[in-house]
Amino acid sequence: MKSRWSDDDAHAFVARYVARGVSADLALRTYSSRLLGADPRLVLHGGGNTSVKTTLDDVFGQPVEVLCVKGSGWDLATIEPQGHPALRLAALRDLRHATLTDEQLVNYFRQNLLDTTAPNPSIETLTHAYAPHKFVDHTHAVVATAIGDQPESEAICRAIYGDRVAWMPYVMPGFDLSIATAEIFERFPDAEGMLLANHGLFTYAATAKASYERMIEFVTLAEDFIAAHGRPAKVFAAAGPAGDAPSPAAVLPRLRGVFGAASAPAAPHWLFDVRRGERISTFVDGCGMHDYAARGVATPEHVIRMKRLPLLLAPFTGAIDDWSEAAGAAVRRYVADYDAYFARNNARVGGDRRELDPLPRVVVVPGLGVVGAGRTAAEAAISADVAEAWIDAIVDAESIGRYASISEAQHFDMEYWALEQVKLGKSPRKPLAGRVVVVTGGGSGIGAATARAFAAQGAEVAVVDIAGDAAATVARDFKGVAQACDVTNSNEVRAMIAAVVTRFGGVDIVVSNAGAAWTGMMADIDDRVLRKSFELNFFAHQNVASAAVRIMREQRLGGVLLFNVSKQAVNPGANFGAYGTSKAALLALVRQYALEHGADGIRANAINADRIRSGLLTDAFIAERARARGVSEAEYMGGNLLGREVLADDVARAFVAAALLEKTTGNVTTVDGGNVAAMLR
Numbered sequence: 001m002k003s004r005w006s007d008d009d010a011h012a013f014v015a016r017y018v019a020r021g022v023s024a025d026l027a028l029r030t031y032s033s034r035l036l037g038a039d040p041r042l043v044l045h046g047g048g049n050t051s052v053k054t055t056l057d058d059v060f061g062q063p064v065e066v067l068c069v070k071g072s073g074w075d076l077a078t079i080e081p082q083g084h085p086a087l088r089l090a091a092l093r094d095l096r097h098a099t100l101t102d103e104q105l106v107n108y109f110r111q112n113l114l115d116t117t118a119p120n121p122s123i124e125t126l127t128h129a130y131a132p133h134k135f136v137d138h139t140h141a142v143v144a145t146a147i148g149d150q151p152e153s154e155a156i157c158r159a160i161y162g163d164r165v166a167w168m169p170y171v172m173p174g175f176d177l178s179i180a181t182a183e184i185f186e187r188f189p190d191a192e193g194m195l196l197a198n199h200g201l202f203t204y205a206a207t208a209k210a211s212y213e214r215m216i217e218f219v220t221l222a223e224d225f226i227a228a229h230g231r232p233a234k235v236f237a238a239a240g241p242a243g244d245a246p247s248p249a250a251v252l253p254r255l256r257g258v259f260g261a262a263s264a265p266a267a268p269h270w271l272f273d274v275r276r277g278e279r280i281s282t283f284v285d286g287c288g289m290h291d292y293a294a295r296g297v298a299t300p301e302h303v304i305r306m307k308r309l310p311l312l313l314a315p316f317t318g319a320i321d322d323w324s325e326a327a328g329a330a331v332r333r334y335v336a337d338y339d340a341y342f343a344r345n346n347a348r349v350g351g352d353r354r355e356l357d358p359l360p361r362v363v364v365v366p367g368l369g370v371v372g373a374g375r376t377a378a379e380a381a382i383s384a385d386v387a388e389a390w391i392d393a394i395v396d397a398e399s400i401g402r403y404a405s406i407s408e409a410q411h412f413d414m415e416y417w418a419l420e421q422v423k424l425g426k427s428p429r430k431p432l433a434g435r436v437v438v439v440t441g442g443g444s445g446i447g448a449a450t451a452r453a454f455a456a457q458g459a460e461v462a463v464v465d466i467a468g469d470a471a472a473t474v475a476r477d478f479k480g481v482a483q484a485c486d487v488t489n490s491n492e493v494r495a496m497i498a499a500v501v502t503r504f505g506g507v508d509i510v511v512s513n514a515g516a517a518w519t520g521m522m523a524d525i526d527d528r529v530l531r532k533s534f535e536l537n538f539f540a541h542q543n544v545a546s547a548a549v550r551i552m553r554e555q556r557l558g559g560v561l562l563f564n565v566s567k568q569a570v571n572p573g574a575n576f577g578a579y580g581t582s583k584a585a586l587l588a589l590v591r592q593y594a595l596e597h598g599a600d601g602i603r604a605n606a607i608n609a610d611r612i613r614s615g616l617l618t619d620a621f622i623a624e625r626a627r628a629r630g631v632s633e634a635e636y637m638g639g640n641l642l643g644r645e646v647l648a649d650d651v652a653r654a655f656v657a658a659a660l661l662e663k664t665t666g667n668v669t670t671v672d673g674g675n676v677a678a679m680l681r
Contacts, residue, residue, distance in 0.1 A: 001039070001041065001216050001219045001220045001223060002216070003212070003213050003216045004035045004038065004039075005032070005035060005209055005212060005213060007209075009031070010028065010031050010032075010208075010209070013027060013028075013030070013031040014027040014028060014031070017030065017081060022081045023054060023056065025052050025054035025068075025134075026052060026054065026068055026081050026084060027081065028052070028207075028208040028209075029050060029051070029052040029068060029081075029084055029135065029208060030079055030080065030081050030083075030084070031208065032050070032135070032137070032208040032209070032211070032212040033050045033070070033076045033079050033084075033137075034076065034077060034078070034079060035212055036048060036050065036076050036137060036139060036212065036215065037075060037076025037077030037078070037079065038077055040385065040389070041141060041142050041143075041219070041389075042139040042140075042141045042215070042219065043076050043077070043139050043140065044140070044382075044385055044386060044389055045075070045305070045382050045385065045386070046073070046074070046075045046076075047076075047139075047140050047299075047301050048070075048076055048137075048138055048139040048140060048200070049069065049070040049076075049122040049124055049128070049138050050069070050070055050076065050084070050135075050136065050137050050138065051067055051068060051069040051070065051084070051122075051125075051128035051129075051135070051136045052067075052068050052084070052134060052135050052136075052208070053065070053066070053067055053068075053089060053133075053134050054066060054068060054134075056068075056086055056114060058114055059114075064088055064114065065088075065089045065090065066086040066087060066088060066089055066114060067086070067087050067089045067092060067125070067128060067129050068084035068085065068086045069084060069085070069087070069121050069122050069124075069125050069128050069129075070083060070084055070121075070122045071083050071084065071085045071118060071119030071120060071121055071122065072119050072120040072121070072122070073119050074119065082118070083119070085113055085114075085115065085118035085119055085120075085121050086113065086114040086115070086118075087109060087112045087113055087114070087121060087125065087129075088112045088114070089129060091108075091111075091112040092112065092125065092126060092129035093129060093130070095108070095126060096130065096179075096182060099175075100175055102174060102175070102417070102418065102419055105126075105174070105175055106120060106419065109121050109125060123173055123174055123419045124138065124173055124174075124177065124178070125178075126175065126178030126179075126182075127177060127178045127181045127182075127202075129178075130178060130181060130182035130185055131181070131185055131202070131204050132185055132189070133204035133205060133206065133211070134205070134206050134207070135204060135205055135206070135207060135208050135210070135211040135212075136202065136203075136204045136211065137202065137203050137204070137211045137212060137214075137215050138200060138201070138202045139200055139201055139215060139219075140199070140200040140201075140298075140299040140301060140302075140389075141200065141201055141215075141219045141222075142298075142389050142392045142393050142396070143219055143222040143223050143226060143393075143396060144195060144200055144201035144218075144219065144222060145198070145199075145200065145298040145299050145393045145397075146222070146226065146298075146392075146393045146394075146396035146397040146400070146403075147160065147195065147222050147225075147397075148195055148196065148197045148198050148199060148200070148201075148299075149197075149198055149298055149393060149397050149403050149404055149405060150397060150400075150401045150402065150403070150404060151401070151402060151404050152401055153167065153195070153197045153198075154167045154169075154197075156225075156400070156401070157195050159225070160221050160222055160225045161193070161195075161218065161221065163188075163190070163191065164191065164192050164193065164218075165191060165192065165193040165194060165195050165201075165218060166184050166187070166188040166191040166193070166194045166195070167194070167195050167197070168180060168181065168184050168194065168195075168196055168197065169197050170196065170197045170198040170199060170406055170410070171196075172300070172410065172413055172414065172417075173199070173300065173414075174417075174419065177196075181194065181196075181202075192204070192205070192214055193214060193215075193218055198299065198300070198404075198405060198406050199299055199300060200299055201215065201218060201219070203215040203218060225400070226396050226399060226400055229400050230396070230399035230400050231399055231400075236282050236283070236286040236288070236395070236398065237286065238285050238286070245315075245316045245365070245366075245367030245368045246316065246320055247498070247502070248274045248368065248369075248501070248502040249497075249498035249499075249501040249502050250320060251320075251323075251365065251368060252272050252274070252371075252501055252502070252505040252506060253501060253505070253506045253551050253554040253555045254320065254323070254324040254327065254554055254555075255272065255327060255363065255371070255505070256269075256270055256272065256505045256506045256555050256557065257324070257554065257555045257556040257557060258324065258327050258328045258331050259331065259359060259373065260555065260556065260557045261328065261556070262328075262331050262332065262335055262359055263357070263359060267375065267429075267434065268557055269375075269433075269434030269435055269508065269557060270359075270373055270374070270375065270380075270434065270505065271373070271374055271375070271376060271377050271379070271380045271434060271436070271460060271504050271505050271506075272363075272371050272372065272373055272380055272504065272505030272506075273371065273372040273374075273377070273380040273381045273383065273384040273505075274368070274369055274370075274371050274384075274502065275369050275370050275371075275372070275384050275387065275388055276368070276369035277369070279391065279392065279395060280369050280370055280388070280391060281369070282395065283364075283370075283391045283394065283395060284364050284365065284366050284367075284368075284369060284370060285366050285367065289312065289364065289366070290312060292394055292398060292403050293309075293310055293312060293364060293394070294309055294312075295403055295404065295405045296308055296309070296405030296406060296408075296411055297390060297405055297406075297411070298389065298390045298393035298394070298405070299393075300406060300410070300411075300414040301414075302386050302389070302390060303411050303414045303415045304414070304415060305361060305382055305383055305386040306361045306362045306372075306383055306386050306387055306390065307338070307360060307361050307362075307415070308341070308408070308411040308412075308415065309360075310360060310362035310363060310364050310370075310387070311330060311331065311334050311360035311362070311363045311364065312330070312364050313326070313327055313330055313363060313364065313365050313366070314326050314327075314330070314366070315366040315367050316366075316367055316368075331359070331360075334358075334359070334360055335358045335359065338358035339355070339358055341408065341412070342355045342356075342358070342412075345408070345409060345412035345416075346416075348409065348412075349412075349413070349416075353416045356415070356416075359373070360373060361373050361374065361383040362383055362384075362386075362387040362390075370384065370387045370388070370391065371384070372384025372385070372386075372387055375429070375433060375434050376433055376434065376458075376460070377460045377504060380504075380505075429458065430456075430457050430458025431457050431458060431660060432454060432457040432458045432459040432509075432656075432659065432660075433458035433459070434458075435454075435458075435459045435460070435508040435509055435659075436459070436460050436462070436500065436504045436505070436506055436507050436508045436509070437451075437454045437459045437460065437461045437462070437508065437509040437510075437511065437659075438461075438462045438464060438496075438497070438500055438507055438509070438510045438511070438544075438548065439451040439454070439461060439462070439463055439464060439511040439513060440464045440465070440485070440487050440510075440511065440512055440513050440514040440540075440544055441464075441465060441487075441513040441514030441515065441564075442463035442464055442465050442471055442474055442475075442513070443463065443465030443466075443467050443469075443470025443471045443473070443474055444465075444470055444474075444614065444615050445612070445613070445614030445615050445616070445648050446513055446564060446609070446612055446614055446648045446651045446652065447463075447465070447474075447511070447513045447514070448463075448474045448648070449647075449648035449649050449651065449652035450511050450513060450648075450651070450652040450655045450656075451463045451474055451475070451478075451480065452474070452477060452478060452652070453649070453652035453653060453655065453656050454509070454511075454655070454656060454659070455477075455478035455480060456478075457656055459508075459509070460480070460481075460504050461475070461478065461480040461481075462475075462480065462481045462482070462483055462500045462503070462504075463475040463480055463481070463482050463483070464482075464483045464484075464485050464487070464496060464514075465482075465483075465484065465485070465514075466484065466485065466486050466487070466514075467484070468482060468483070468484025471483065471484060481500070481503055483496045483499055483500065487512075487514050487536070487540035487541075487543055487544055488535045488536055488539065488540045488543070489543075490543045490547075493540075493543040493544055493547050494547050496547075497544075497547040497548060497551060501551055506551055506552075506555050506557070507548050507551045507552065507555075507559070508552070508555075508557065508559055508560065509559065509560040509562065509659050510544060510545065510548045510559075510560070510561050510562065511562045511564070511655050512540075512541045512544045512545060512561065512562065512563045512564065513563075513564040514536065514540060515536060515537050515564060515566075515583075515616065516533075516536055516537070516615075516616060517533075517576065517578075517579040517616055518530075518532065518533050518578045518579060519575050519576060519578075519579075520575055520577070520578065521574075521575055521577065522577035522578075522581075525577065525578055529578055530578050530581075533578035533579060533581075533582045534581075534582045534585070536582075537579065537582035537583055537585075537586060538582045538585045538586050538589065541563055541586055541589060542589060545561050545563075545589070545593055545604075548561065549561070549593070549597060549600075549602060552600065552602050553597075553600055553602075556601075557601070558600065558601030558602055558603070559600075559601070559602040559603070560602070560603050560604075560605075560658070560659050561590075561593055561602065561603065561604040561605070562604075562605055562606075562607065562655050562658055562659065563586060563589070563590050563604070563605070563606045563607070564606075564607055564609065564651075565583055565586050565587050565590065565606040565607065565608050565668070566579075566583045566608055566609060566610070567608045567609065567610040567670065567672055567675060567678035568580040568583045568584075569583040569584045569586065569587040569608065570584075570587070570608070570677075570678055570680060571675060571677040571678040572584075586606075587606060587668070590604050590605065590606045590666070590668075591604075591666055594665040594666035595666070598665055603661075603662075603664065603665035604665055604666065605658045605661075605664060605665060605666070605667045605668070605669070606667070606668045606669070607651060607654050607655055607658065607668075607669050607671055608668055608669065608670045608671070608672065608678060609646065609651045609654075609670075609671045609672060610640075610646065610670075610671075610672035610673075610675060610678065611636070611637055611639070611640075611645070611646060611672070611673075612646055612647070612648055612651060613637075613647070613648065614648060622636060622637065638673070640672055640673030640674045640675055641673060641674025641675070641676070642673040642674050643673070644673055645673075646671060646672060646673050650671055651671050654669050654671045657669075668680050
């Protein structure tokens, strides 16, 4: 591992923050914390913590010795100075021989913050306070956990570091750990770091640079040790042919259906993140996988991200339907085992805990890879990231010894520890959280507005457009995904849907929006133009809908098909025949899907909009139509019962509303400001 420290960058960083009133010590602490957080081999998703002991002024302008330690909710990769709240150091040291509950400890921390509006300090605040060093860094480096997750962890630690790193057995984070580490600091005053078995690595020094670079050095020494002493472990030998595993696009909708059935009727929509690669395959296809994968997490913090154990599925040996049935049985067993795990451990601690969702967050699929599960794409990605770190730790640990995690009881105590659960946050779920939405023609106009509207409601959105760059520009607004696709090409459409499924696990809502208009009288229009109109305004919608329905039926979670039809389907205009007739056919298609797939829980609805500024209705076209009618452009665009121009955002909101109408199908919603001739009823 290489150091990322740059004296020039550090000086510039400090100068920038000192100019904003931040102390040089805290600026350096922020700089080196970001260096740690930038490397996922050291820190993942809010893990790890850092601190600095310095002097700041209190509200009376009096200098106070303080500990600035990472606050809850901050990520080291992006931390700002305020992410290290300051506590009175003398008050923390007064607790050296006290006994406090978790609740009392948190309250005591808040009472001794210089700024009472600051976030809660790290649960390991006292460990940092008792370290007799100015800068303290703590990570869950993957190789450090590989060394720490060993029955012979202490001996290996000595072989790598000698007396430079103190070692201590596992103690649950919090008050007890702080007391235990304080004793280690007193017993080994010359140590430059500390390895906590089954937990992580501490380094400390008088300067931010020295503490950071010790972390890099000690991680590198562990990497070198594993490289020199690691051996090909028989446990990772292939268990035998795993069968020809179907693609993620074939597997994930089935798995999604299994998860949905296990969590229905409440929030049945789950999202997945698949990870593959040589190292992961070595793990998931190993003959001893059912042994080493069932020993627990690599570091206690991971238990809130991936639970104590992953779900282990059987290899593919036959038809996908048989595999799906076996996967469903495996999920049910997992849930039953988790319920039993909770019951026996809850009884052990007094019976006052409330059981969390019992479904797995990591799924191991031989022949395919490892799958992270979550209620959002971000949660699924976090689960997958943690699973990869866990796999790396096991592979390294098994190569030099035997991977050993903490006990079941210790897992439970961490998983149900209130101070650990708070890291997950309690933000309210948005109405469409967990739904995967595909918007065609999403690179501009109505499609772009619709993609943004669905993202604002919590959906994961795939922006699809024949112009991939335009789709990517829109998707960047809300961290969606972009897909270039010619929707008139059925092969491209199937590949696009497969890509979305591979990315998220499935498809729930499709907004089939792409379209274009060609003008001309029906008797005079070129046959090629008419066919081109039908290819885009009818057959392309069929391509998208049929590909999406195949996935929706496999998921067994229902689904929503939404079509941008246009008022032209029921209120045609002169010289618009190629457009109007293809849209009329599209309206019939909407009703056909509603009729044929209601039993699958799939709803099909249409939006009939009129006079929306877009790539279809350009400024030049608007000017032409206004002149033809002898009115101003404003009068033309507001030529409806309400006398107001209808915007792309208005249509977007209608699409979202249609998606939320859970018992409506075969419906047509007009978004035209009022047009009697276009009213259906």
